[in-house]
Amino acid sequence: MNLTPSPLVLLSPDCTRVLRTENGERAQLDDVAAERLRTRQSGVPVSVDALDVELIEAGLLVVDDLSDALVEQRRARTRHRRTSKGQLVVMPTERCDLRCTYCYETFERGGMAPELVAGLQTYLIDAVSRHDRFDLAWFGGEPLLQFTTVRDVSRTFRQAAEARGIDHVISMTTNGHRLTRSRAEQLDGLIDVYQITLDGPRVVHDSRRVNIRGGGTYDRILANVETLLQCSTSEVTLRINMDPSNESESDKIIAWIRDDLRVRFHSFLERIDIHIVATWDASTTSIDGICLRDAGLARGWLSVREAESAMRGSSIEEDLAQTMSTPGSRSCYAASPHSYVIGADGRAFKCSVAFDLDENHVGQLHADGTLTVDEDRERLWIGETSESDPVCGRCSFSTACEGSFCPLVRIQTGQRPCPTEKTFAPQILDRSILHGNARYVSIPTETITTRGGSTR
Template sequence: MPTGIETKPRPSPMPSTGTVLAWKPSRYTVRVQDESKRWLVYNSMTGAIGAVPKDREGEILPLLRDGFKGTLMGQAKQLADRGFLVPEYADEDLRAQLLKQRRQSARGLHLILMPTEECNFRCNYCYEDFARGAMDRNTRKGVKNLVAKSLASLDRLDVNWFGGEPLEEIGIIEELSQYMIAATRAKGIPYSANIVTNGYHLDRRNLRTLVDCGVSRIQVTVDGLPDQHDAKRVRKDGGATFARIWENLRAAKKAPYRFHMAIRVNFDPKTLADLEPFLRRLVDEFAGDDRFSVFFRPVGHWGGDNDENVEICTGVAANSAEYESTRKAQAMGLQSAGTYPFLRPGGSICYAANPNSFVVGADGTLYKCTVALDKDFNKIGRLHADGTMVIDDDKFALWVTSDDSKDAVCQSCVFRPACQGASCPLVRIESGRRPCPTPKKQLRRSLITVWEHFEKFGRLEPANASGLGIAD
């Protein structure tokens, strides 16, 4: 059987294990070979992934290719439990549609809150204009009242703290967190929170405050060695930032709290040229601590005033660099937070495509996307002090219907359950192009990376790492 599959076996849809049925290969199963010619198998409907042992290929590969007829047991049952085999009568297109309907009717609420839109940094590739400062009193009231009004119909509340630089207003994070934690706890509703921060204010005291505020996942950006980082991520007054961020990360490692710290590396050609010494520095400090991981993303032209002066990696070169950097980091002993979450069912869907996800600006403006804050079609409404959200349905519909609904190519894609054609509604809205996510375009590489992570660390992704990934 494929070894090491970490997803829980999906309950078999058949009446009982003794029933004789015909089973066919799932159309959402992918088989690839790594450099050693070992077969890796993945199913995008269940998120199951595994490796086929060389001495079992003669038994497993025919099942994956031809299916199975007879009483389901043994190896065939294990493959069916994980979704690699499905009943002959199953219509997997309907399964994919059902998966999307469940997402669109989910009873959770996802709030991306901007306690301030100001930032103490002026990164050379940033796209924000820092037009507004701290979240005003009426908007804070609105967040509390929105949560209070929604509790009766919610089954979970998930919060992302974003900015600007959210730690510039940690008092607002405390105020709103204390309210939301108390309100959800009183109703027995799960609450989770994460934060995207530049790390400059992430000292021991603020880390403790975040943990007390229910923040369990923290993303901090470090763009290479000190001279490279400080050339791109400078303070508002032009000062360097690497040394203080690094000391904060080292202090976090010494702290006894449970959290997950994902170190994001935005790379350009200069970063890649000196990647190995930077990785050695990360390994020396954080390898072996399962609370820390690293992931890589190419610097892009994200709409900032300085775009024409920013050197970037694009296309195939960027994808290859991301893949090779991740593999190298893993081989050196650093966990990666950047691949497996996107292979899960729905894992490559942008938060902006979900009807229950809203960005709340400091002045109460409601958005769907954190990358297009200046776009009028992204300003979908306003949150009032009484918790009422007044939403422009036409703008809202742009974001939540820009998916596979009218895209025959997406509907026939093996990656459909993970992406649903909604990996980036912004791309569809602005260009009409199909926004295929990188894990799909680089699926073989993605599967190899994930399986190497499993073999190195005993898990497909770092513990408590899900939910990261909003752009900084």
């Protein structure tokens, strides 16, 4: 009988801490149990004894056949989640009133034509009748430059989704610059979640997120966020982009979260989420641009995340547990078979970044509400996931990532696009990443156990 750590469990580097990805539970193990897990992980043959039985009963060790069954069960759940949910990310305009220093948009196309807006509404009404869940996400360009389209289409979609009784969320990624009280009030009850970027305190934000004349935008956006929280019931995700150009400012960002945001928004903390996005090289979509492997940079990023977790009364380990146990929480919509990004001219894409890539242009939304799709191109995005990749299937991060953190990386490099959190998850579990001295941390590779033993 070959025993191996369960593919549904994350182990800290020394195996003294475990996290179950089925429910997010964490546990501390004694030295004897940890030593046995290390032995089983290494594949060294040891005869089975009472300690192994205890670890099997605790769900930490499994026999080969059960390990395969657990992987298949998780794949079936992933398949159901991916196929029952639909999503449309819509760019009502590709123009924007800011010129952020790291932005990749080319601002080529203006507002969506009225006949296409009508087609979009027809498509959405039909889509809610075909799914258990469907989300609408406004994106851009700056969607508030097409305020009436956003308001009217959101209303049509909400009415159709409520009439069918399906789960749905309407969100908007906006720079917040034009989010006046009047607009916020008109959109109350229509936009459930706003994602607004504030890249840190005024001095950091204003060096990166500038208006067309190059002026700072911090004060106006922050005031608009405050008004939004006061006059609506919407939730707000504040996005902080971190890359090598502002990583050295992480101490300032931590102090800003603790001393400014937390105080300013103390009555609204339940409706605010801070999303720290590590973009390690905005000029490339290669794996090195998207996934952070440098432990020194990771410490800065994780320290900011730790401050954000503390602001919500949580901790970085609790957030890791939540992420790892939430199906699809780190999977990109581009890998979903019923998810498209619709440009202002009706072109349909899978990815909301690589608009110049031919493979990303997979179809067209028409004025009559139909969507034509090139299935060969679409297969590039949805074909390689944890359902087909054997390493992803056995990865403890697979519940969250589904092998689809960034399908673009897979397409361009052929490598698995493991998110930064997965790379450092074992160290986060015992916090050694925050307190250790290592500059570079090797990427943990999943152990694939075969009947002949263990291979890396």
